[in-house]
Each structure stands twice: as C-alpha cells, then as structure tokens.
Amino acid sequence: MSSRPLLWTGAICVGVIVVSALLSGPLAPYDPIAIAPHIRLLGPSLAHLLGTDQLGRDVLSRVLAGSEIALNLVIGSVAVALAAGIILGLAAGYGPRVLGGAIMLVCDSIMTLPMMLCALALATVIGPGLFTVGLVVTAFLAPAYARIVRGQSQVLVGRDYVIAARAMGAATLRVMLRHLLPNMAGPLLVQVAMDVPTVIGIEVGMTFLGQGAEPPQPSWGAIVSDGFSYIRVAPHIVLAGSLPIVIATVGCTFLAEALRDAMDARQGKDGLV
Amino acid sequence: MLPLVLRRAAHGVLVMLTALGVLFCLIAVVPGDPASVVLGPHATLLQKAALRHDMHLDQPIPLQFAGFVWRLLHGDLGTDVLTRTPVAQLVFQALPHTAALAASAIAWALLIGLPLGCWCAVRRDGWVDRALALASAACIALPTSLVAIYALLLFAVRLHWFPAIGAGRPDDLPDQLWHLALPSFTLGVGWIGYLCRLMRTAMLENLGADHVRTARAFGVGEARIALRFVLPIAVVPVIAVLGVGIGSLLSGAVLVEMVFDRPGLGLLTYDAVLARNFPVILGAVLVTAPLYLFSNLAADLLIACLDPRVRNHV
Amino acid sequence: MFERQKAKTCDCADVHAPALRPGPENKSLLLLFFRKEGLSCVMLIEIEDFSVRYGRVKAVAQISLQIARGDVLGILGESGSGKSTLALALMALLPRHARVSGRLAFEGLDLARLDPAGRRALRGRKIAAVFQDPFASLNPVMRIGTQLAAFAGATREAAIDMLQRVGIGEPERRMRQYPFELSGGLRQRVAIAAALLCAPTVLVADEPTTALDAATERQILALLRESRALVDGAMVIVSHDLSVLAALCTRIAVLYAGEVVELGTATDLLRAPRHPYTRALLACDLRRLPKSAARFPTIAGQLPDPALPRRGCVFAPRCPVRLPCCAEQAPPVIAAPSGFVRCHAMGA
Numbered sequence: 001m002s003s004r005p006l007l008w009t010g011a012i013c014v015g016v017i018v019v020s021a022l023l024s025g026p027l028a029p030y031d032p033i034a035i036a037p038h039i040r041l042l043g044p045s046l047a048h049l050l051g052t053d054q055l056g057r058d059v060l061s062r063v064l065a066g067s068e069i070a071l072n073l074v075i076g077s078v079a080v081a082l083a084a085g086i087i088l089g090l091a092a093g094y095g096p097r098v099l100g101g102a103i104m105l106v107c108d109s110i111m112t113l114p115m116m117l118c119a120l121a122l123a124t125v126i127g128p129g130l131f132t133v134g135l136v137v138t139a140f141l142a143p144a145y146a147r148i149v150r151g152q153s154q155v156l157v158g159r160d161y162v163i164a165a166r167a168m169g170a171a172t173l174r175v176m177l178r179h180l181l182p183n184m185a186g187p188l189l190v191q192v193a194m195d196v197p198t199v200i201g202i203e204v205g206m207t208f209l210g211q212g213a214e215p216p217q218p219s220w221g222a223i224v225s226d227g228f229s230y231i232r233v234a235p236h237i238v239l240a241g242s243l244p245i246v247i248a249t250v251g252c253t254f255l256a257e258a259l260r261d262a263m264d265a266r267q268g269k270d271g272l273v
Numbered sequence: 274m275l276p277l278v279l280r281r282a283a284h285g286v287l288v289m290l291t292a293l294g295v296l297f298c299l300i301a302v303v304p305g306d307p308a309s310v311v312l313g314p315h316a317t318l319l320q321k322a323a324l325r326h327d328m329h330l331d332q333p334i335p336l337q338f339a340g341f342v343w344r345l346l347h348g349d350l351g352t353d354v355l356t357r358t359p360v361a362q363l364v365f366q367a368l369p370h371t372a373a374l375a376a377s378a379i380a381w382a383l384l385i386g387l388p389l390g391c392w393c394a395v396r397r398d399g400w401v402d403r404a405l406a407l408a409s410a411a412c413i414a415l416p417t418s419l420v421a422i423y424a425l426l427l428f429a430v431r432l433h434w435f436p437a438i439g440a441g442r443p444d445d446l447p448d449q450l451w452h453l454a455l456p457s458f459t460l461g462v463g464w465i466g467y468l469c470r471l472m473r474t475a476m477l478e479n480l481g482a483d484h485v486r487t488a489r490a491f492g493v494g495e496a497r498i499a500l501r502f503v504l505p506i507a508v509v510p511v512i513a514v515l516g517v518g519i520g521s522l523l524s525g526a527v528l529v530e531m532v533f534d535r536p537g538l539g540l541l542t543y544d545a546v547l548a549r550n551f552p553v554i555l556g557a558v559l560v561t562a563p564l565y566l567f568s569n570l571a572a573d574l575l576i577a578c579l580d581p582r583v584r585n586h587v
Numbered sequence: 588m589f590e591r592q593k594a595k596t597c598d599c600a601d602v603h604a605p606a607l608r609p610g611p612e613n614k615s616l617l618l619l620f621f622r623k624e625g626l627s628c629v630m631l632i633e634i635e636d637f638s639v640r641y642g643r644v645k646a647v648a649q650i651s652l653q654i655a656r657g658d659v660l661g662i663l664g665e666s667g668s669g670k671s672t673l674a675l676a677l678m679a680l681l682p683r684h685a686r687v688s689g690r691l692a693f694e695g696l697d698l699a700r701l702d703p704a705g706r707r708a709l710r711g712r713k714i715a716a717v718f719q720d721p722f723a724s725l726n727p728v729m730r731i732g733t734q735l736a737a738f739a740g741a742t743r744e745a746a747i748d749m750l751q752r753v754g755i756g757e758p759e760r761r762m763r764q765y766p767f768e769l770s771g772g773l774r775q776r777v778a779i780a781a782a783l784l785c786a787p788t789v790l791v792a793d794e795p796t797t798a799l800d801a802a803t804e805r806q807i808l809a810l811l812r813e814s815r816a817l818v819d820g821a822m823v824i825v826s827h828d829l830s831v832l833a834a835l836c837t838r839i840a841v842l843y844a845g846e847v848v849e850l851g852t853a854t855d856l857l858r859a860p861r862h863p864y865t866r867a868l869l870a871c872d873l874r875r876l877p878k879s880a881a882r883f884p885t886i887a888g889q890l891p892d893p894a895l896p897r898r899g900c901v902f903a904p905r906c907p908v909r910l911p912c913c914a915e916q917a918p919p920v921i922a923a924p925s926g927f928v929r930c931h932a933m934g935a
Contacts, residue, residue, distance in 0.1 A: 105287065105288065105291050106291055106295060108288055108291075109288050109289070109291035109292035109294075109295055110292065110295055111517070111520070112288060112289070112292055112517060112519070112520045112561075112565050113292050113295075113296065113520050113558070113561065114519075114520040114521070114522075114523040114524040114527075114558065114561050115520065115521070115524045116523075116524035116525070116527045116528065117523065117524065117527060117538075117542060117554070117557055117558045117561070118296060118299075118558055120527075120542055120543075120546050120554055121296075121300065121551070121554045121555055121558055122299065122300070122303060123546065124307070124310060124545075124546055124549055124550075124551050124554055125300060125303055125305040125306075125307055125310055125551065126303050126304060126305045127305065127310075135303070139299065197413075197414045197415075197416070200416060201416030201417065201418070201419075204416050204418050204419060205416065205417070205418045205527075205528045208418050208528065208531065208532075209527075209528075209531060209543055209546065210546075210547070211546060221418075224418075224419065224422065228422060231426065231430075235426075238422065238426075242419055242422075242423070245415075245416065245419055246415065246419070249414040249415055249416065250410065250411050250414045250415070252414065253410045253411070253413055253414035254407075254410055257406075257410055482723065483718065483720060483723035483724050484723060484724055484725055484726045484727065486680070486718070486724075487716070487718060487724045487725065487726075487738075487778070488726070488737070488738070489680060489710070490678055490680055490710055490711070490715075490716040490718070491710060491711035491715070491716075491737075491738035491739070491781065491785070492707050492708065492709070492710035492711030492712060493711070493737060493738070494707065497737075501737070502726055502729070505728055506726075506727070506728055579728065580727075580728055581728060581765045581767075582727060582728070582765070582767055585767075585768075
C-alpha cells in the first residue's frame, strides 16, 4: 500500500475537520441552536447549504459546531487516557514485576469488557451527557497505551544506549525521559490515530441511544440521530451528519496506516534480504 | 493438552474476575447512586436506604464484590427492580438473539475477510491488494451505528431486499435467517476489514519464511503453498483475536439491534436505561463474562489443534 | 595445452576442460579443441559469463564454470561473495526481481530463459536443494511424513526407507513427528532425505552444516559423502569453510565479490593455493595457525561496494602482491593443474 497518497489523503481529511472545528464560530452562517420552526426540514439550498433540521436549525452550522464538540471530546479523552496510560505503562515496565503483572492484568481485563454496555451502565448511574462518554472512552483507551509504553520500555531497556546511559550514572527517570519517550512516540501516535474513530463511534452510538450529547448540543451523533427519525421526509439531515463522521474516521485511519508504514520502513522491516 | 486447557481457562477466569472488579470500582467511584437513580428524584431517604440494602450497596466494596461473585456463580444476576423478576431470566431470554447475531457476524468476517486477506497476500501490490487496503481501512474506520443506519436505508428501505424490522417468525428458520442476514453483515463489516488486514500481514510474514523457500525449492506451486503450508500458520493470530474480541462484538451488537429493532440484549439494555433499571444493565454486562470465557477457551482449543507446538509446550 | 584428467562417471573419454572466460579467441579455441578431439560430452551444467544483479547491486559477476556428471563442486566464499545467490541460481530459485545476464544451462536448458513454470518443473524433480538452517527449513506445523510426501511425491514406504538410509532410527515413528520434536542434526538428515527422494540429477546444498555443532557436522558430512552414490548427476556444495568442502568435493571454486578467482581440487588448493585471496583465506583459518600467535591474521580492507562498476581485478585493493596493471586490466585466466586461476601475478 503506497503510503504517500494515503498520508496526504488522511492528513487533508483530518486537517479539514480540525480547521472547521477551530473556526466553527466564524465559519458558521447561523447560530447552531437557534430554532426557526417556519423553515423546518428544508432541503439544501443557497441559503442553507446543508438544509435545515426538524426545528429549523441550519444543519451546516450544526455540523461545524459538532466538529468543535468532537475535537474537544477527542482531545480531552485521549489526553487523559495518554497520561494515565503512560504513567501506568512506565510503572509496569520499571516497577517491581508484581506491579507490572497486576497492571497488565487490569489492562487486559478492561479490553475484554463491552464498551457500549459499560457506557450505558455508567450513563445510568451518572446520567447522560458528553462527560459520561468521555469518561468511558478514557477508561477504555488507557489500557492500550499502557500496553504500548510497557512493551516499548521492555524492548528499550535492553538496548545498548540505555544500558550505557545508566552505566554512566543517569538517574532512571532521566533515562526514561530522554531515551524512551521519543521512541514510544511513534507507536503511541499510531494508536491514537486508530483510537480517534473509536471515540467518535462511541459518541455517535451513545447519542443514538439517547445517553450521549444532550439536546440542543449539535454533536454529529445528535444530528444523525435526529435525522434518522425524519429519514423519509428529509434524508439530507442524516447524510449531512454522516459526512463529517466519515471524513474524520476514514481520514484518521488512513493517517494511522500511513504512519505505521512509515515507522515499519524506518525500522527496516521492509529491507531487502 | 489438558494442563494447557486448564491453564488457559484459569487465566481467562482471572481476567474476567479482574474485569468485573474494575467495573465494580468504576461504578463505586463515579458520582451518582444507583439506588437514587432507580427510584427517581422523589424518593424518600428511607426508600433509598431500603433499596440500597436490597442492592447490597450498603456493604463495604470488597464484601459487595465477593457477594456479587458468589451470586454470579450461582447464576444470580440480581433482580429487576421494576418487575421483580430475576435479571438472569431476562438476560437469558434475550441472549440467544444477540448470540446468533454475534456468531453470524463472525461467520461473515471469516467467510469474506479470510479469503480476501489470503488473496491480498498472494497477489501483493496488485490493484486488488491496493483497493482492498483502502476498503479495509474504511471498514475499520466507520462507526457501527452509521454502517447499520445506511445498510438499513439502502438495502431494506430503498431496495427492499431485506426486512427492516425484527427477527422473523419464531418457528420459521429460513425467515429468521433472512432477518438475520443484513444486521449480521452490518455488524461483521468492521471485522471483515480487520481480519483481511490481519490475515494479509500474517500470510506475508510466513510467505517469506525459510520453510516456504524449502517448499518452493521442491517445486510446490504457489497456490498449494499458500493454502496448505502457510494458511494453517497464518490463521492462528486471527483466531486469537476473535477469541478475545467478544466484548467489542457485543458492543456493536447493541447498536445494530437498536437500528434494526431486533430483540436481544440491546433492546433489553435500552429499555432498562430509559427506565433507570440499573440491575438489568449490570446483568447485561455481566453476561459477557461467561461468553468471554467460552470464546477464549474455544479459540485456545482451536489454536492448539492447528499448531502442535502449542499443544506440547505448555 | 589443456590438462587431461580421468573423470569418475562421465562416459566420454574425458576431461573437464577448464572453464574459460569467453572471449572470441577462447571460445573458438575450445570449440576447436572439442571438434579436434571428437568429444561430444555435454556438460551437466554450463555457466557462461553469468551475472546476477538486484537493482544496482551485482551479486554474481560474469562467472564461467562447468559441472559434469559425477562432479562434486564446492563453492567457497565468505558472506558477501555471492555464493548464496549462485546457489539460488543453480536451484532455479532466483527471485523475480533478480536480473540475469549470461547463460546458466542445465542439461542444455538455459534456466534464465525458462519461464517460471518451466523452472518449477525442474525443482523437486531434476534439481534438489538442502538449506542451511534446519531449524527454520521445515514447516513447523506439518508432520515429517506429510512434508516428505509433499516435497518428493514419494510413497510412505519409500520415505521410510530413505529415512533409514540417511541414518534416522525408528523411521516410522519419525514420520508421524513434527520438526520441533527432532534435533538439528535429525532435521538436516530429513532435509537430505527429502532431497534424495526426488532422485535428482543435481543436488545443491547451501551451507548444509553451518548451523550445526561440530560433532553433528561430522555426521552430516559423512552422510553427504555417502549420498554422492545416490545422486546420478552432480552435487554442488556451498560453504565458507574450506575443511567442509575439502571433505566432500572433487573441485572447489573460490568466490570473491561475485567472481571466481580460482578453481582446483581440494588437495591442490590446500597444498598450493595460487590466488592471493585463497592464500590469505587459508592463512586466516584458525585451525591452521601455529600453536600460539600474537595476533589473529586478517585480510586488510573490505569487500568492494557491489553497486559500483568494476575495473581491473576485483581483489586488487586488498592484494598483498598487487601489480600496477591489476587496477586497470581484468586478470587473465591462467590454467592450473586442476583448474585455473585469475591473477596477473601468476604469469605462466
């Protein structure tokens, strides 16, 4: 799979979404939550490029605002998951073996639970909302990061330059920061790129079941979910809501594949015999 | 082989117990009280206390967990607060539909994903390989709910090729299978892409191995090498992945059932969420545990059959 | 002009005429010689001006050799000498992206011009191979019996019989076992058995004993020696170890950077090596060192970059007896008692 076009396609898709999220305020032609019942369920037109929904809200503005919500959700949950994962992974890799074993067991266990059902269970207790979504996602993403970090730390700890650094008296923490973290960046980045579609998918799924974004929040899942009810009279809503989802998820996956190819090539796995 | 089976089973049990423990802790630490949630905002303190006692929520956490596991071993998943029926009963009524959905999704993934992955590996860098690489990435990327919605719209509503709602008439197997086809395919799409990539990678690794060079040196044809010499080795990681993927499968199954209005754990959970019926939802999560143990063990046994090295090196 | 030697099983009266670098005058001389002597001996394998390149890297550079029936040819070379590529070429197993020029003919058929199906038809029937690493060369999840049947198309009885002949005790039990249940030595015996079961015309072994310990190595060498009788044709053994080749081969070709620099019998090479590289190799052999030495002998310098074009003698940069002409002109082929040597300094 040639990675150059893949990389560019992925990067452009992600870039479009990020830009639309950052500039959603200025770019949106209308207020995403302003109700205007007299123009409900209009198809795409010059005035409303993606039409209006069942409450007369401009769908394009809602999609742009949804980008911002998605970006916040992704950044928030991934950042916390990364932090937790890195700390746990380092502890597992460098701490006593028993601790390492226990942490890995917990990580493996979390990865076997059904994410959607647990999310629903938590939503029942905490209540619906994007915070619940974020919490579930963070809890389910962190184990993968911890695995990667621990794996890398075990591989790298045997490498010559780490042994040399430690022999020269560098403190363990310093060794970790200088040598290990840059090497872990690659696999972690690939994993993050693979996880972004998961986050978006959970948000869409939860909102579809009524436990995610609360009205009038214009998350992408909300747009699709609303549109689903009006699918026969106004199919454009579902299509408009799905478009950014497809761009974001497929773009991120292409980016992840291209990154992985690049990393493999650097490690010489593609080398001639 | 028995020590191997026992060891793997024990590991599976340990993983499951830890998972339940984590779930328990998560529910214990989050803000919100299941009892209050069930009873609603107008409940009195006394009612809440009574329900908390009923749900064993007033005991210390470790004790709760121990009692919970004990009851789980006896098949007691708690009691539905609204109808006072045992949760186990509700869950096991709904489970067969969801299990059928999950199993047929795996079947789709194996039937389509495995051969495609082999093809990609053998015809590496051909146009089929490149096209399938993109298609697999798309399959993996798209959220299950979205795929379900579009599948429903296109194949059921627009084209009328498949039914849109329900699981079919109870005693009519062909009808049930017809109702199962589209939802299971939808659920399987992501796995098709994933298994295709996984199979391709595994086969490529093995096609470059020394023992394949030996086979080629003796004039064995490429097709025979791929099917007879490489496939049994390459399929092992695929089976391993399927063995532990039951959680992800159930996750997707919930959404697909909602979209296609099928009976099963999804509908059960959704109704329970709306009614704030916490024990039922928890029961639905917990039923994953025996399913995980079963699929994990089945996968391990299958791998042991395929790879004699695993059988002998416990 | 050309020395005569009695061949062992070759029917024609003759001689393994030394291989010549085909220049117009050499070729016509050779033809003249054959016509004059009335020889119609057809060599089993004829390699003429044969080169293999992977992209810009030249792995084998204009090699000319001839292998007749009954020959056991040894190819001696270090890593990077092109011996593995030459072995693959002889096995008709060169990868698709290898660019070949020159001629490598097996029983008159030019392997390079043959299509993949044609090459595949030869492998496992006329040409059989034994590889270096017995731990990786057999399929780990298939039983020995199944693999022998798949590789050589042999019946169960024939397979059991061959396993017995290569020195594997309890052959019926071994047929049902998997490779990981066998030691390295046993696995290599199985590999040799598979090769012999094909009743090949040519058996090519690429470093057959390198991955084995010394005791097992001796056993496998003995087995290979005995197997010579079972191969109605020729054997080619590739190794970096001269003592291995000396134990097995009638003639040895010394490979350096993809070129044959010397060809001769094992005795000649060991007693009186002519080419400076062969001499240096022998001097480096730890087993031939005097009891105590202050330092290990080495050959100074490095292999030339295989991607660069060649000029003059390829060994010149590292040669202790380098002459001014060595850097400019390619060395001539000079006949030797049992073969030839390519060196300016060996002026006849």
